[in-house]
Amino acid sequence: MQKDIEDFKVFVSSHRFASETNSDPGGGVSRGHAVLVRKATKSYGVGRSRSTILDGLDMTVKKGSIYGLLGASGCGKTTLLSCLVGRRSLNSGEILVLGHEPGTPESGVPGPRVGYMPQELALYGDFTIKETLQYFGRIYNLRSAFVDSQLEFLSNLLDLPPSIRYVKTLSGGQQRRVSFAVALFHEPELLILDEPTVGVDPLLRRSIWNHLIRQSVDHGRTVIVTTHYIEEAREANTIGMMRSGRLLAEESPKNLLRNSRRPSLEDAFLKLCMDEINDSDEQSTVVAHCTSNEDGQTSATVQPDDNITTDNSCNQVDIHETDTGRVHHTNGQASSATPADLSNALSNLGIPNKAAKMKRKNHTTNVALPSLQRLGALIRKNYLMTFRNIGIFVFIYLIPAFQAIVFNVTLGHEPMNLKLAIVNDELSSGNTCNYTTECSYSMLSCRYLRYIKKNIIQMPYGNISDALEAGKNGQVWGVIHFGHNFTEEFEIRQSAGDSASLENIIRSRISINMDSSNQQIDVFIEKWLLEAFGDFFKDFMKACQYEPEAGYIPVVFLDPVYGEKDTPFTEFMAPGLIISIVYFMAVSLTAGVFVSERKQGLLDRCLVAGVTMTEILIGQLVNQFSILIGQTTLVFLCMLLAFNIPCHGNLALAVFITFLQGFVGMCFGLLIATLCDNENSALLLSQASFLPFTVISGVCWPIEGMPPYLRNIAYSMPLTYAIESLRCVFARGWGIDRRDVYVGILISIAWILGLLILCLFVIRIRKYAR
Incomplete structure (x- = not known):
């Protein structure tokens, strides 16, 4: 209850309690x-790096008025506006x-009740002006006739270029005007404009302000506008002058000039x-600014304190505690308030009590179903963005096929033109x-070399x-050496x-020294030399009318269960390559597009317009x-x-497995996008x-070639089981009934x-952490 009492005290001491409640007897100050x-308090960082952006800020914007929010860059204006539209949350307040x-x-905020123009351009460069308004019209579920009429009206009002012009072809000032038109065109109850007249x-600028005044006076719409042009804020009904996360003043332009005795708003600011700097070392117990509005009402802006605030030109507000609750005096009249009355008063005055906070918390946990109207607009927008950029479109579609071509051309093939040194001592005696x-x-060494x-x-x-020496210098990949009497020794053997004898066996050998620094080339040369000897010996035995198989070792490899005897390495890598190409292209594209938009x-x-992250x-x-x-x-x-x-298996099943991995890549890309704030980090x-x-x-x-501890890590990767599954379909012809496939x-x-669940969780956490 003490917290509620303090909130009640702050509200009464800092706002026109008497006049507001009398003018709205229904009890809704917020009405x-x-x-x-x-x-309002908002800060970023932790410890010594913690930076306070909003520092106990109080702000009141009357319905149907124009509120000019002034302040230097970095004072917290944009952060405050982001909190107003629900894109950031306060630490307290x-x-x-x-x-x-x-x-x-x-x-209805975020949603159609608010029109928001951020500092950034926040427009799709590949859209025309007309397509831009049509896109947001679909987001807001507006009739096409209304969108067309608003396009014509705003084009005349803001002097927009022809509606068929692409946004990216416009000048900076023209782009700002289009961004302003997007905020205006659905006629929201509340307009929040972050520096709309920059570059105009x-x-x-005069025309824009006239339109804002008409919206306020004729249609009762509320406008909050920030600007660097301080003097143009004279058109506002109320000006909030902001510095270092606090409002220095919140008054009408006329009263601000009168009280400050300065000729311009810039001088008053x-x-x-300067007054705040001078007073920063002196902690006043009461700081009150009492002014008279143009309608004759008086107001007081008071910094919270437990003391009585009194001024001859203002209503006297006296707050003190009694045994039964709280007593407040207004113009010398007292009334008592019990804790129950206080709770009701807090609710009526627009200051939520604990029950209201719990109710709002429950509301925010409700998950709304996606809107088909907004989904259609988003999908159409994404397709337009993709197909408008022909070069990027072709690149996106063809790069996986190009990667597959490069893989098949460069990997898995037998190496060519490998140099081997031949030292044949049988030729040293003049033999040919x-x-x-x-x-x-006769000269069996030469006969063998023919089969290489x-x-x-x-x-x-x-x-x-x-x-x-040539091998050591990298000139050849190996050395083949035949002894002086190789043929005779081979015949004796x-x-x-x-x-x-052992001496005979050694002299009848073909000695080979290899450069084994490249294992793949080493394996290929060894394989070819052994195959050459097998072919040489088989042919020689056949010529001598012996059984060709008689000299072979008693181990034979028959037809394989799956694959072929000489299955190319390309076939082993192909399933993994298909999965990895599709997966990583999906990761990169999804993360890049998402982060770029943010x-x-x-x-x-889009989020302020009511679109949900889902x-x-x-x-x-x-x-x-x-x-x-x-x-x-194209890859297949x-x-x-x-x-x-x-x-060898079902092609449709192979494509389905690949599609699933593409979806995994998209989801991982979305997760990266939710974690990263810029394209480089993504x-x-x-x-x-x-x-x-x-x-x-x-x-x-x-994977069987990895250490046992690493295999567990390997099987935890998103690609591993999918690659094994696709290999089983490609090489073994297995179907979905096999465990390795359906797993x-x-x-x-x-x-x-x-x-996907992790993406939504991160989005929710980051939203409330901002």
Whole structure:
């Protein structure tokens, strides 16, 4: 109750209690006011880096009036306006807009009851002026005839360029006028304009202010406007002069000039700032500014204190506690208030009590269903933004196919033109190579070299030392050495069989020294040399009419269960590549578009118009899904048709698994966008995840080759099970009934749901943390 009493005391001591309650006997002070702000405090950071933006600010805006909010850059004007439209929340204090707290269903804020023009341009550059108004018209669910009439009216009022002009082709001043038109055109009850006349010529500025005055006088609309042109605020009914997060004064321009005895508002503002600096070291117990409004009413703006505030030119307000509750005196008349009366008074005066706060809290936790009208507008906007930029559109659709082409052209193929040093000591005695195919033990070293694949370039060397030196210098990948009597020793070994001596076995060997710094090339050369010896020996045995298989080791690899004996490495990597291309393109595009809209103020403007984050997320997902369809189609066409990657299973199932991973990528991109405030951080985070996900998820190398502790991490990645699932479909022809396939599908769905829930959670946390 003590907290409520203090709130009641502050309200009574800082506002025209008597006149307001008498003019609105129904008990709703907020009914006579469009905006009430009490003890608003907003700060950022923690500890020593904590910065206070709003410092116990009080503000009152009467309905149907123009309120000019003045102050230097950084004094908290934009933060205050963001709190009024529900885009930021206070650390402490109360705000009522149109009788309710912003963000509650009853307030209509954010929503169509408020027109908001932010400092940023907050317009879609690839839209025409007409399309811009039509987009917001769909957001507000306005009739097309009304939108067209407003377009014509505002074009004349604001001297807009032709409506078919694209926003990005307009000058800065013209763009500001279009942004102003967006705030005006749905005729809201409350207009909140953050520096609408910046970059506007004086004649047009005069026209804008005349229109605002007509809106206020003729239609009873409330206008809150900030401006750097202090003198133009003379047109406002009330001026709030703001400095360092507090209002120095809140009076009519006429009274402000009279009380300050200054000829201009700029001089009056300067005097107030200097007075505040001079008084900052002296903590006054009472600071009162009493003025007379043009309608004859008096008002007092009092800083909260437990003492009596009295001034001969104002109503006397005396507050003190009694045993039964609180007594307030107005003009010498006293009335008692019990705690129950106090609670009712707080409610009537627009200061929420604890029960009201709990009620509002329950309201804010309600989840509204997405609006089909707004969803349609968002989806249409996303498609227009995508297709308007032809270069970006083509790039987005073709880059995955280009990546697939580059992969298939560069990876998985046998290396070519590998140089090997050949040292054949059989030729040192003047012998020449005999390329006979008969059963003859003559120059078998030359006969063997004929079976080496053409991928290897044979480089003859005279001695082993020169050949080894060439290998050390990187001139050749290895050295093949034949002894002086290789053919004779080989013949003796064949004749002796199991009784061959160790010296004979050593002299009949083909000695090979390899540069094993590149494992893949090492493996290929070793494989080719062994295959060459197998072909050489098989052909020689056949020429001598022996059984060709007699000399082989008693281990044979028959037809494989899946795949082929010489399955290219490309086929192993293809499923992982398809998944990773689609996944990371979805991550980058979704995060980039979302963050870009937020940085330019587009996201805030849509949210103030009543669009929910759920609708924005759905709109982005729908748009990115259509892009995903095209990207996936082109990737599969490149893989299956252009490069003949076999798919032994159901192609529709393979495409479905890929689509799911694309959705996972979109959701991860949205999560990145909700965490990051600019494109650079979003790009860095998305790119930083690329290499770990690619390597650990088994795209390039089997997970079985990882340490056991790393395998658990690998299987926790969003791509791993999906890649294994797609491999089973491609290489093994398995269907959805197999565990390895349906587990990949279920885990992908779980990732989608988990990331979406996490996105909504982060959005909610960040909204209230601002």
